[in-house]
Amino acid sequence: xxxxxxxxxxxxxxxxxxxxxxxxxxxxxxxxxxxxxxxxxxxxxxxxxxxxxxxxxxxxxxxxxxxxxxxxxxxxxxxxxxxxxxxxxxxxxxxxxxxxxxxxxxxxxxxxxxxxxxxxxxxxxxxxxxxxxxxxxxxxxxxxxxxxxxxxxxxxxxxxxxxxxxxxxxxxxxxxxxxxxxxxxxxxxxxxxxxxxxxxxxxxxxxxxxxxxxxxxxxxxxxxxxxxxxxxxxxxxxxxxxxxxxxxxxxxxxxxxxxxxxxxxxxxxxxxxxxxxxxxxxxxxxxxxxxxxxxxxxxxxxxxxxxxxxxxxxxxxxxxxxxxxxxxxxxxxxxxxxxxxxxxxxxxxxxxxxxxxxxxxxxxxxxxxxxxxxxxxxxxxxxxxxxxxxxxxxxxxxxxxxxxxxxxx
Numbered sequence: 001x002x003x004x005x006x007x008x009x010x011x012x013x014x015x016x017x018x019x020x021x022x023x024x025x026x027x028x029x030x031x032x033x034x035x036x037x038x039x040x041x042x043x044x045x046x047x048x049x050x051x052x053x054x055x056x057x058x059x060x061x062x063x064x065x066x067x068x069x070x071x072x073x074x075x076x077x078x079x080x081x082x083x084x085x086x087x088x089x090x091x092x093x094x095x096x097x098x099x100x101x102x103x104x105x106x107x108x109x110x111x112x113x114x115x116x117x118x119x120x121x122x123x124x125x126x127x128x129x130x131x132x133x134x135x136x137x138x139x140x141x142x143x144x145x146x147x148x149x150x151x152x153x154x155x156x157x158x159x160x161x162x163x164x165x166x167x168x169x170x171x172x173x174x175x176x177x178x179x180x181x182x183x184x185x186x187x188x189x190x191x192x193x194x195x196x197x198x199x200x201x202x203x204x205x206x207x208x209x210x211x212x213x214x215x216x217x218x219x220x221x222x223x224x225x226x227x228x229x230x231x232x233x234x235x236x237x238x239x240x241x242x243x244x245x246x247x248x249x250x251x252x253x254x255x256x257x258x259x260x261x262x263x264x265x266x267x268x269x270x271x272x273x274x275x276x277x278x279x280x281x282x283x284x285x286x287x288x289x290x291x292x293x294x295x296x297x298x299x300x301x302x303x304x305x306x307x308x309x310x311x312x313x314x315x316x317x318x319x320x321x322x323x324x325x326x327x328x329x330x331x332x333x334x335x336x337x338x339x340x341x342x343x344x345x346x347x348x349x350x351x352x353x354x355x356x357x358x359x360x361x362x363x364x365x366x367x368x369x370x371x372x373x374x375x376x377x378x379x380x381x382x383x384x385x386x387x388x389x390x391x392x393x394x395x396x397x398x399x400x401x402x403x404x405x406x407x408x409x
Contacts, residue, residue, distance in 0.1 A: 013337075014078075016353060017078050017082075022353070030051070032361070035322070039368075040375070043367070047367070062148075084145070092325075094139075156189065175332045178328060178332070179331065
């Protein structure tokens, strides 16, 4: 027998929670947030603050209504679905943002032509405190919503029963796994407690691991920043007392391999005329020009072969995962509304609150449009790296030419 026939009327829907405008606003903001953070990660903290505040506001509103006896168990499950969808979106956005911060720290910590330095210590020093605050706020909201979800499934009797004219228990058909129905107060309750407990334990493990790694990098960075102690022998101490200063070795100028040879050859052969220097620089310029000039066929062949190399794999993975997660929560939320008897259909009415909720999506959509128009689907750091590499090569080439001319002169 269909379990929905044995259920009583669970009361009225709450448009502030399950209204069509509120649902669409949550769906769109969640999808746009993840892609916006990946395409414009410099502005990620502002987007994360906005979405975290929205999710936190919905949670607080549900708590206030529950304290006043105006929130049913059915409405609490709707809030749970929306908030968990926001939790997965925030988790993906934080992962994308941390990935971009890591790559940015690697590019800044290992400049072109210099020796590599500690990447993780640079991440600690270059990360602003405001970015840590938004991460802390997002993680706190996730733990807060998980704890409330456990309370919701553990104590469904604390919510009001809107079926005042009925003595039967207002049960709810809980929908999971893309359409499977479970009695919410029986097998659905066991399923909800199990899944929520597993996700809470997994996210707690990830958070503790990240915090431990962060403080380990921070302590290592502080220890590396300390100056070594200056050990002075008795002979040096006596020399200091006589001279009144600490003797330091005289620094020797760094010479490139080619410059040392040119200096030695010029010292043996005498001065070189400026015409020879200009001929040498002109010949070097022609060689560089010939080396940089690609053939037309090779250019088109390389362009066809590398058409997909600039595509950001992280963006592709985030899009696929976000589509799967978003589709799951959208299907379960809509089926939850469809399979439970409601006395009215106010969740489908367009009111002032529903239109205002959709208007809030407009700024996120505009930012999303500008970010994709600027960066498209390519790797953000790959394009910047190529520009920096070309500039650094040109700068080194100019410095070598200047040094060679000075040595010859």
